[in-house]
Amino acid sequence: MPDTGSSRRGERTRQRLLDAAERLFAEKGFYGVTVRAIAKASDSDPALVAYYFGGKRELFDAVLLRRAEKLNKIRIERLEACEREAGPAGPSVEDIIEAFTEPLLDRSSHGGPGWKSYFALIGQVTNSPEWGAAVMAKYFDPIVHRFLDALKKALPDAPEEELYWSYHFLSGALVLTFAETGRVDSLSGGQCRSTDLVAVHERLPQFIAAGFKRLAERRTIETEDRDAAE
Amino acid sequence: MPDTGSSRRGERTRQRLLDAAERLFAEKGFYGVTVRAIAKASDSDPALVAYYFGGKRELFDAVLLRRAEKLNKIRIERLEACEREAGPAGPSVEDIIEAFTEPLLDRSSHGGPGWKSYFALIGQVTNSPEWGAAVMAKYFDPIVHRFLDALKKALPDAPEEELYWSYHFLSGALVLTFAETGRVDSLSGGQCRSTDLVAVHERLPQFIAAGFKRLAERRTIETEDRDAAE
DNA sequence: GTCTATAGCTTGATAGAC
DNA sequence: GTCTATCAAGCTATAGAC
Numbered sequence A, B: 001m002p003d004t005g006s007s008r009r010g011e012r013t014r015q016r017l018l019d020a021a022e023r024l025f026a027e028k029g030f031y032g033v034t035v036r037a038i039a040k041a042s043d044s045d046p047a048l049v050a051y052y053f054g055g056k057r058e059l060f061d062a063v064l065l066r067r068a069e070k071l072n073k074i075r076i077e078r079l080e081a082c083e084r085e086a087g088p089a090g091p092s093v094e095d096i097i098e099a100f101t102e103p104l105l106d107r108s109s110h111g112g113p114g115w116k117s118y119f120a121l122i123g124q125v126t127n128s129p130e131w132g133a134a135v136m137a138k139y140f141d142p143i144v145h146r147f148l149d150a151l152k153k154a155l156p157d158a159p160e161e162e163l164y165w166s167y168h169f170l171s172g173a174l175v176l177t178f179a180e181t182g183r184v185d186s187l188s189g190g191q192c193r194s195t196d197l198v199a200v201h202e203r204l205p206q207f208i209a210a211g212f213k214r215l216a217e218r219r220t221i222e223t224e225d226r227d228a229a230e
Numbered sequence C: 001g002t003c004t005a006t007a008g009c010t011t012g013a014t015a016g017a018c
Numbered sequence D: 001g002t003c004t005a006t007c008a009a010g011c012t013a014t015a016g017a018c
Helices: A008-028 A035-041 A046-053 A056-085 A093-110 A113-126 A132-154 A160-179 A183-187 A197-216 A221-229 B008-028 B035-041 B046-053 B056-085 B093-110 B113-126 B132-154 B160-179 B183-187 B197-216 B221-229
Strands: none
Touching (some): A008 A035, A008 A056, A008 A113, A035 A046, A035 A056, A056 A093, A056 A132, A093 A113, A093 A132, A113 A160, A132 A160, A132 B183, A160 A197, A160 B197, A183 B132, A197 B160, B008 B035, B008 B056, B008 B113, B035 B046, B035 B056, B093 B113, B093 B132, B113 B132, B113 B160, B160 B197
16 A cells, blocks of 8 residues: 655655656646656656556546645635725625636746646646546636635626636636747747746736626626616 | 549548547547547548558648638638728727637537537647647638737737737637537536537627727837827 | 558556565 | 566557458
8 A cells, every 4th residue: 555645755756756747747648648758757667656646547636636735725715815805895806816817827937847837737638628627627616616706796797607608718718828838929929928927917817807897798688677677 | 642632432531531530639639549549430441541641640730731721711701801891990809809710619510520529629739738839820820910910900009919918818718618628517507508609609709809908908118108298 | 542460669557576 | 665577458650462
């Protein structure tokens, strides 16, 4: 039975495997990486993947889980702080979106290469028909629902459907940012850089908040009837 | 030398290989699919992949190219029609974005399973650090630059940088839509469906246009100076 | 054009030495 | 805990029959 915490040496090996797997999976996806490549990159051994995780697939899950746990804790605190600091009217849509995205952009920028790879991996998995729905639901459903609840308060007249579609667009914009493919660099002739997450942090909440507000103005038939009766 | 057009039978086989590869690559990515699986799914033979395309990688490129050619032609016509039909003030931001996205959403919805798979594949490739920048630049740079030129006319005071970042957010929202992962379905408890591209078509141009307009209001230092001097 | 056969590697997993 | 050795299976690519 693998020892996942008590032994110093074993735990360090386990973390090295996770680090190498994180980086390689982020670059080439689950099928694009071999257990041998992960072992080599971590100065370890293929057999230790089975020893610590059971197999390649379980290692992949462990990579996704490791930072999701820390991240969800941080993001809940960040959202609660945002609500606490807001006036009686509650936080603005911009504030809520910034509370949602800033912990991610901040860690991808300043958290070191592990966080950078982790978010790039999330960017790939999110857009994968094979893993997208299940993985994202497993690791991020609670925080997304809390975030949507905050937005329902900031946009009380918005039909729920519009909030879900708005979140979908936000999610797409955010995870493409994580991928840092360099596409915006070449498209803009170097005026913008994929790695410049400060630029994204300055723009994404504004861009997305404007979109949320726009869709919030759409009306369901029931909402129109109610407004007309007022 | 493979015969890519003159023979009826050979061309049909080639198309069957492309169809099967398109579907499988869209589901599991380049490395998640074997030449054998493609041959089996197309009732064909692994050796024919080499015969018609040279190898697995070249087949992948051929899949990407096949519909990109048709698509670029259609999209240029659509954008020109949009500009022609607009009044002297030119098309609105909403009109331009709809001209950009509608040909894609329409074919994914009503073009048959091949188009659906193709866009799902684009959704995966776009977010891949390995392929994203190069593939998208190769197949879509001309149409994206035309689209951005139209937006520069509609938003003449917007700093170019803001348009590039706005396009980046649009791209992310669009390609996550193509992936149709089912994430929005479970998140919304069934209120929204990933496959409902009509719902996206009704919302995406509004959402994104609001974002473009918001970022267009941002000012560079040079722009502020110029405005102050007026 | 199509397919069989196969070369030559690489894969994920594991048994067992230390 | 770590690593060597190895297995059975699967991989891409290709030579050559038809």
